[in-house]
Amino acid sequence: MRADELACRRGDRILFARLSLAVESGEALHLAGPNGIGKSSLMRILAGLMRPFAGSVAKSGAMALLDERPALDTHLPLGRALAFWAKVDRTQDGLLDEVCDRVGLADLLDVPVRFLSTGQRKRAALARMLAQGAPVWLLDEPLNGLDAASVANVEALVADHCADGGLCLLASHQPVGVAGLRRLDIADFRADFAA
Amino acid sequence: MIWAIFRRDLALLLGGGRRGGALLPILFFLAVAMLYPFAVGPDAQLLARTGGGVVWVAALLAAILPLDRLIEPDLELGFFDQWALRGLAEEATCAIRILAHWLSFAVPLMLAAPLAAGLLGLSGGQLLTLELGLLAGTPGLAALGVAVAAVTAGLRGGAALAGLLILPLSVPLLIFGAGSLSTGGEGGLALTAAASLVLVAAAPFAAGAAIRAARE
Numbered sequence: 001m002r003a004d005e006l007a008c009r010r011g012d013r014i015l016f017a018r019l020s021l022a023v024e025s026g027e028a029l030h031l032a033g034p035n036g037i038g039k040s041s042l043m044r045i046l047a048g049l050m051r052p053f054a055g056s057v058a059k060s061g062a063m064a065l066l067d068e069r070p071a072l073d074t075h076l077p078l079g080r081a082l083a084f085w086a087k088v089d090r091t092q093d094g095l096l097d098e099v100c101d102r103v104g105l106a107d108l109l110d111v112p113v114r115f116l117s118t119g120q121r122k123r124a125a126l127a128r129m130l131a132q133g134a135p136v137w138l139l140d141e142p143l144n145g146l147d148a149a150s151v152a153n154v155e156a157l158v159a160d161h162c163a164d165g166g167l168c169l170l171a172s173h174q175p176v177g178v179a180g181l182r183r184l185d186i187a188d189f190r191a192d193f194a195a
Numbered sequence: 196m197i198w199a200i201f202r203r204d205l206a207l208l209l210g211g212g213r214r215g216g217a218l219l220p221i222l223f224f225l226a227v228a229m230l231y232p233f234a235v236g237p238d239a240q241l242l243a244r245t246g247g248g249v250v251w252v253a254a255l256l257a258a259i260l261p262l263d264r265l266i267e268p269d270l271e272l273g274f275f276d277q278w279a280l281r282g283l284a285e286e287a288t289c290a291i292r293i294l295a296h297w298l299s300f301a302v303p304l305m306l307a308a309p310l311a312a313g314l315l316g317l318s319g320g321q322l323l324t325l326e327l328g329l330l331a332g333t334p335g336l337a338a339l340g341v342a343v344a345a346v347t348a349g350l351r352g353g354a355a356l357a358g359l360l361i362l363p364l365s366v367p368l369l370i371f372g373a374g375s376l377s378t379g380g381e382g383g384l385a386l387t388a389a390a391s392l393v394l395v396a397a398a399p400f401a402a403g404a405a406i407r408a409a410r411e
Binding site for chain 2: 044047048049050051062063064065067069070071072073074084085087088089090
């Protein structure tokens, strides 16, 4: 995945400009910066959900996006809410259970999604994303609301994904402890002028 | 993939969950049909002459009720983003939703129509024309509902605005649909179907564009 000379405009403000990045398979990139700097907007531009104000994105491979919205039916038990995405993504039998074990949700599959805590919901969304089996991961603030053990778990998952030849872009205002993680500070591309 | 999405849409719209079910609009529809004789009196001739139009008005009003749960909840939860990420066009997901909405709203409505016709003292012939008119008109109404719900999703007071938007846009369906009852003619039904077809053809594109615009 690579992006050239991206600029993003929200309302009449340019959040960032002339931002270029390139990530190869097996690499992970940490998009860093304080709140409101445009991390999520950049993520959505890279995902193809928003058009950049300027610049272009080139990418190959299926993408999985994890953001603050879990995209799980809140009234359904977690197991059935995840099963919907397993059907959509044609996840292999057994992989979903494996993934739920990995993120520590195996005991919660009967609980309706609306009763889950913030951290549990985050892990549920993580399970949905893992089961998708996409080579490109776009993680927007994946560590928000997670406890220390889960944070370490996510870091391990990212490391494993990259070791398997996957690609990961990770936006977070927190430090992320993954070996070999490159860091891109979006504040370096801030444009302090109005459009 | 499409089958799974359709099944979820249908299950969501038919009932269950926190979003209310398909039953509420139907009860509302029957309540309007039941109230009308109380308001205008039990004159059987007057009821039979005006009853068909009342059923159409009741159907349009009932169509407003499910609008706020057609698109907005899934937009908020990120479902549409996830589908887009998997290469599904918004037009496709909206077309699926139109079909699911029609099945969960219009089919029960047509099943309830004989009951409403009985309450208003419509004749068998009128009931047949009414049912054919609803069959021709409700696909357009369902399509319009999804498009309007997509346009107003995420707006403050979106639900009220959706109701205001859908009523004038559904006037052609009402005129031709209810008109077919008084003339008893097939011309009215054909025109209802034509208006309905235009709406069904255009709505997925309007709804898809609205969902994309809501992301910006």
